Amino acid sequence: MIQNPNDVDNYLDIAREAALQAGIILKEHFGKLCPSMIDEKAKNDFVTDVDKRSEELIKTIIKSHFNNHDFLAEESSAEGHSRSSPFLWIIDPLDGTSNYIHGLPSFAVSIALEIEGELTVGLIYEPLREIIYSAIKKRGAFKNNRRMNISHPKILHNSLIATGFPFRIKDFIDAYLKSFRELFMHASGIRRGGSACLDLAYTAEGIFGGFFECALSPWDMAAGALLVEEAGGMVTDFNGSNQYLKTGNIIAANKGVHDDMLKIIQKTFKNS
Numbered sequence: 001m002i003q004n005p006n007d008v009d010n011y012l013d014i015a016r017e018a019a020l021q022a023g024i025i026l027k028e029h030f031g032k033l034c035p036s037m038i039d040e041k042a043k044n045d046f047v048t049d050v051d052k053r054s055e056e057l058i059k060t061i062i063k064s065h066f067n068n069h070d071f072l073a074e075e076s077s078a079e080g081h082s083r084s085s086p087f088l089w090i091i092d093p094l095d096g097t098s099n100y101i102h103g104l105p106s107f108a109v110s111i112a113l114e115i116e117g118e119l120t121v122g123l124i125y126e127p128l129r130e131i132i133y134s135a136i137k138k139r140g141a142f143k144n145n146r147r148m149n150i151s152h153p154k155i156l157h158n159s160l161i162a163t164g165f166p167f168r169i170k171d172f173i174d175a176y177l178k179s180f181r182e183l184f185m186h187a188s189g190i191r192r193g194g195s196a197c198l199d200l201a202y203t204a205e206g207i208f209g210g211f212f213e214c215a216l217s218p219w220d221m222a223a224g225a226l227l228v229e230e231a232g233g234m235v236t237d238f239n240g241s242n243q244y245l246k247t248g249n250i251i252a253a254n255k256g257v258h259d260d261m262l263k264i265i266q267k268t269f270k271n272s
Contacts, residue, residue: 047075052075074093092220111124124223141227151208155256159210179264198224211252214249218245225244233255
């Protein structure tokens with residue numbers, strides 16, 4: 001499906017509108033949660049009333065413009081998902097929920113649009129800093145309308161790497177920790193921020209030299225992956241393929257750093 005550029009711009013505008021409105025809710029309740037507003041979906045996987053309100057608002061705004069589009073959103077994912085449209089909005093209404101609950105000011109809204117299976121629009125909004133990261137396929141990545149470029153160091157040795165721990169699926173932990181150790185020994189340093197979408201945005205911006213994580217969901221990665229690609233980076237799963245939204249495993253960096261990370265991760269996961 002060939003998209004009219006004006007249509008794609010419109011999709012991004014609506015994503016921006018939805019994210020900004022959701023951000024108002026997140027800012028309003030940050031640091032003010034009470035226990036009755038927090039539920040545990042699964043062990044160590046929490047949801048708040050704020051997540052739910054944010055998601056509902058985002059979906060309502062998008063539906064008011066595109067009522068025949070489909071949605072894959074974190075807090076309604078348990079309801080199941082069936083495709084009836086070539087347009088799929090992939091939404092994380094509050095990425096970094098644990099940070100949010102504990103008062104750590106590192107969280108964001110993530111919205112991506114997939115058209116006929118291809119990531120086409122991505123937007124991440126960091127409400128406390130009022131920063132919007134956005135990308136349109138083949139048109140570049142931007143931070144508040146300033147073009148972003150992936151980090152320049154071409155080798156892992158000079159790169160600060162971001163990651164997250166696979167808290168949902170403990171089966172990965174041994175292989176993950178081996179990868180963590182090897183990357184720690186070869187990289188400039190490793191950081192764990194608690195929001196995968198922000199880690200990807202910061203990688204696209206050039207703050208981080210790369211990012212890796214396993215057992216993620218599509219809404220954790222979709223918008224951020226497009227940002228990295230449009231900033232000139234490379235995004236794959238641990239097999240080196242572009243199926244990261246399906247496998248849940250992701251490596252994102254410039255090509256040189258990506259290749260170094262991929263070799264280490266493939267070796268450690270193979271031997272685990």
